[in-house]
């Protein structure tokens with residue numbers, strides 16, 4: 261198999277704190293022998309588990325980058341038993357552009373796994389994470405939010421896995437993260453996700469959706485900060501005891517949780533995130549933007565539950581996910 265073109269300035273076997281880069285050669289008009297320099301921090305002391313922490317898998321989701329750059333700058337080797345690998349801005353070109361996907365190749369990193377060593381820059385990042393970072397990791401936390409087009413109730417998430425013992429380990433780590441909500445998440449499009457790649461290797465993997473709208477709030481950043489600290493304690497890399505924290509358990513049992521918009525127009529949400537909803541209740545109206553005198557299209561709830569996600573911008577198009585309604589378990 262082709263070697264990754266990515267080289268690194270850090271040594272994954274060395275004790276101490278190392279701030280460096282993944283260097284991805286990228287020849288282009290403004291830099292003939294240039295490279296993309298993706299920041300990475302490795303904190304290690306002695307023998308212990310390895311935790312991989314990633315942000316900006318999508319470039320317009322900010323709780324991960326904010327929490328992880330703070331951790332990278334604050335982490336001390338003497339507080340670590342084992343190893344922490346921190347990639348605050350994993351799809352770096354997308355992050356720098358403030359976009360979900362890379363401006364270079366339009367690559368959606370979280371649909372690019374297992375990647376390719378001779379593919380596009382986004383595929384090369386996926387390939388490096390797949391073959392060089394995931395195998396090192398016992399625990400992986402990938403911090404997402406809704407980005408510019410979605411907003412979420414703040415939750416940590418796991419998937420339904422064939423290996424129930426592995427799923428139980430993921431659920432324990434999700435509860436340790438202690439977001440206000442904890443979701444068993446259904447993916448409609450899981451091929452190529454970091455989640456699937458890590459889960460297929462048998463890793464303990466937790467993802468999050470902590471907010472959205474293309475920014476981050478003090479509240480959601482605090483959830484990320486606390487969650488990362490607790491995740492490290494749970495993994496055994498940080499010492500300490502975890503105080504129990506209330507989290508509302510949510511489930512997305514089937515595709516009826518997703519409400520897809522079938523019209524272009526002006527979105528009027530009639531419910532907000534966190535609202536409890538009864539099947540048939542009015543969820544949103546979509547107004548015609550080309551003329552007056554036309555009745556709005558009504559969107560009604562497909563099921564009982566809580567409004568867990570919504571389309572964020574004021575305008576909506578046919579095919580957009582308008583809302584996600586999740587079951588509240590307890």
Ligand code: ZN
Pocket residue numbers: 317318321404405406407
């Ligand atoms: Zn994302």
